[in-house]
Amino acid sequence: MFKLFLVLHIITGIICLITGLLAGFSKKRRGKHSFYGEIYHGSYFLVFITAVVMSILHWNESAYLFYIAIFSYSLALLGYIAAKKRWKNWLGSHIGGMLGSYIGIVTATLVVNAKSIPLINNLPILLVWFLPTIIGTPIIIKVGRKYNR
Template sequence: MTLFSMLLVFHIIAGAICLICGTISVFARKKKGVHTLAGEVYHGSYVAVAVTALAMSVMKWSELAFLFFIALFSYAFALYGYLARKRQKQHWLKHHINGMLGSYIGVITAVLVVNGEAVSKWIGIPSWLLWFLPTIIGSPLIRMTIARHGLGASKRENRQSTPNGRKP
């Protein structure tokens, strides 16, 4: 087995863990426990996905240069959301939601695009649309989630800027 093949296998396994833990974290009750554990594993597996994607893209630059930039961009969302929670500065929850769900859109997009032909036939849409569909659907859902937590309107933005709801 070549180094590239080993990286690919590790990338796929980490990606599957990322997808599963992201889904668990999205649907888990937002408190310490399942949500935070799944979120930590999600972030750790996202690091593995990004590192392997960067390595594979460098190894086969002429074929996979696009993967380098996608890995940087999508992991930036995950890191942004992860650090927002860890640092808990003003409006941290809004930043956490944007970053984590934005990165989750990246994971879903990757899964759909990699399995493009089968997925596009199954749901009856052109395969190129799979690059955009998760963002088209996910972006309004992020906005709705932010609004549901009372973080969308400027009057309400300050209400949950820290874990106890008080301003820093």
């Protein structure tokens, strides 16, 4: 059963990584951006569910996955709901939530696979944990300023 969840987790994680980039680099309007965003959110939900199940099944080895999944998906959900509801100043929540969730999935991917990734495998593991946030936070700020004029 664990292997089935793992395969689904990997497939949906790859979909998230790809569609997150496609949504991020497409024009910000209905069409490609929202299409890729819907796929991103749907696949992120499956990544979240599979991560929670796998972490519970192997709690001693994977408890950290549970907490990353909750935090990261809560950001994706915030960004998704902000775009759907469009409350006052919703755009900042959308940008921060979606980009923050992307940082989360990149972090999880790097941490789990760090030993197999050239150059990353030479970095201290604590740096691997924080590198996506160090790189991604200025991007969130820059994009937020661009669209919140």
